[in-house]
Amino acid sequence: MCLKMIMYDVYYLQLKSTSGSWEKERTFWLISNLSNPFLCEDMALILHANKGNRNAYKTLIAAEYTGVQVTLVDNFKLGISNKTPEFLKMNPIGKVPVLETPDGPVFESNAIARYVTRLKADNPLCVASLIDCAHIEQWIDFSSMEINVNIKSWVGPRAGLGVYLPLAEEAAISALKRALGALNAHLASNTYLVGQSVSLADIIMICNLYLGFVYAMTKSFTSEFPHVERYFWTMVNQPNFNKILGDIRQADSVLPVQIESPKETAKPKAAEEEEAPKSKPKNPLDLLPPSKMILDEWKRLYSNTKTNFREVAIKGFWDMYDPEGYSLWFCDYKYNDENIVSFVTMNKVSGFLQRMDLARKYAFGKMLVIGSERPFKVKGLWLFRGQEIPQFIINECYDMELYDWKKVDISDESQKERVNQMIEDHEPFEGEALLDAKCFK
Numbered sequence: 001m002c003l004k005m006i007m008y009d010v011y012y013l014q015l016k017s018t019s020g021s022w023e024k025e026r027t028f029w030l031i032s033n034l035s036n037p038f039l040c041e042d043m044a045l046i047l048h049a050n051k052g053n054r055n056a057y058k059t060l061i062a063a064e065y066t067g068v069q070v071t072l073v074d075n076f077k078l079g080i081s082n083k084t085p086e087f088l089k090m091n092p093i094g095k096v097p098v099l100e101t102p103d104g105p106v107f108e109s110n111a112i113a114r115y116v117t118r119l120k121a122d123n124p125l126c127v128a129s130l131i132d133c134a135h136i137e138q139w140i141d142f143s144s145m146e147i148n149v150n151i152k153s154w155v156g157p158r159a160g161l162g163v164y165l166p167l168a169e170e171a172a173i174s175a176l177k178r179a180l181g182a183l184n185a186h187l188a189s190n191t192y193l194v195g196q197s198v199s200l201a202d203i204i205m206i207c208n209l210y211l212g213f214v215y216a217m218t219k220s221f222t223s224e225f226p227h228v229e230r231y232f233w234t235m236v237n238q239p240n241f242n243k244i245l246g247d248i249r250q251a252d253s254v255l256p257v258q259i260e261s262p263k264e265t266a267k268p269k270a271a272e273e274e275e276a277p278k279s280k281p282k283n284p285l286d287l288l289p290p291s292k293m294i295l296d297e298w299k300r301l302y303s304n305t306k307t308n309f310r311e312v313a314i315k316g317f318w319d320m321y322d323p324e325g326y327s328l329w330f331c332d333y334k335y336n337d338e339n340i341v342s343f344v345t346m347n348k349v350s351g352f353l354q355r356m357d358l359a360r361k362y363a364f365g366k367m368l369v370i371g372s373e374r375p376f377k378v379k380g381l382w383l384f385r386g387q388e389i390p391q392f393i394i395n396e397c398y399d400m401e402l403y404d405w406k407k408v409d410i411s412d413e414s415q416k417e418r419v420n421q422m423i424e425d426h427e428p429f430e431g432e433a434l435l436d437a438k439c440f441k
């Protein structure tokens with residue numbers, strides 16, 4: 001039995017022998033403030049979350065203060081990794097983040113941050129009197145229910161998460177202002193939310209305010225709350241915050257409502273049937289001379305290659321590639337400056353790939369969302385039947401005009417290597433991390 005384990009038992013028994021109700025509460029706090037005897041010092045806890053997830057930041061910042069090792073799981077892709085059966089076993093509603101601990105998983109970001117904080121007996125974030133502990137909990141709940149909920153109701157629908165309703169937005173902003181007013185009054189005479197140093201309440205409050213400062217609360221909005229402004233900027237510039245959040249730029253304008261391009265209004269079925277020609281005209285691409293490259297074979301090879309991707313899939317691609325029957329194209333999103341919200345950028349690319357469904361017989365594509373900081377860049381590689389970008393795709397898929405297109409010159413080795421790196425999701429790509437990679441096949 002290790003020394004930590006013995007200390008834990010003794011402490012527990014001593015406190016258990018007293019029976020008053022105050023002592024019981026004290027027992028809870030003291031025990032919860034003891035180092036976890038089952039966690040070895042060099043063991044890192046695994047946090048399942050995508051990079052840039054502000055709910056995960058709560059734990060990562062707390063870990064910086066307490067010295068607990070927490071590592072973000074590799075290659076986490078929001079929307080994919082959190083839908084797997086393994087992930088759903090850890091959090092049945094598939095939300096992120098989740099912390100894997102030696103005693104089982106924990107979900108809900110506040111609970112995770114509390115757990116990581118309490119792993120260290122002498123942590124600076126919640127070693128406090130009973131009343132201070134109550135106030136830490138008070139501000140954690142306040143920041144979750146009065147600040148975060150309203151910022152999310154403001155930013156979420158604008159970012160395409162939920163229906164955008166101006167009256168609902170107005171109500172959220174007004175509730176947010178009421179909460180910020182109270183926070184501002186408290187901070188007029190307090191540097192921190194509780195006591196004389198940073199506590200877990202500050203970490204959670206800042207991570208919640210962060211969403212607002214970055215996407216919606218412009219300077220003209222926040223100037224009404226000068227103590228909140230001072231508090232926010234002071235905190236995010238503390239080294240332990242800055243290391244995780246990076247340098248923050250306050251929104252110049254409120255995130256615009258992300259509008260999908262207008263879809264054609266559905267025609268009444270009868271009219272549609274009336275107009276439908278008897279037999280569908282052939283796609284001009286079907287009239288091209290036959291090619292030795294069988295697109296489905298390449299797609300199968302791509303999907304089935306799990307190891308030695310370069311030697312197997314990439315080599316196989318060039319062995320199959322028919323430069324007369326097919327052409328390769330690089331595409332580059334024209335409006336990368338707008339890509340400031342990671343999940344909105346990823347959704348934009350997913351939408352593009354859905355709209356390319358009509359080209360499945362004639363195309364293969366890779367789309368990369370690049371960068372670890374906003375604005376993210378979107379770049380792609382497409383393989384099309386024929387020597388030009390098929391006209392029917394240009395006509396039917398409005399996303400095509402949102403990109404600059406450049407035909408790949410396969411006699412240029414550096415362009416060929418760029419093709420390889422795009423096919424294999426090579427990271428870093430052009431010196432930057434990949435936020436996401438999607439394949440059209």
Ligand SMILES: N[C@@H](CCC(=O)N[C@@H](CS)C(=O)NCC(=O)O)C(=O)O
Binds near residue numbers: 094095110
């Ligand atoms: N109350 C949860 C909220 C978690 C949450 O909403 N996570 C988002 C990402 S930030 C998510 O997992 N979204 C995916 C989904 O809703 O399926 C927490 O604080 O952990």
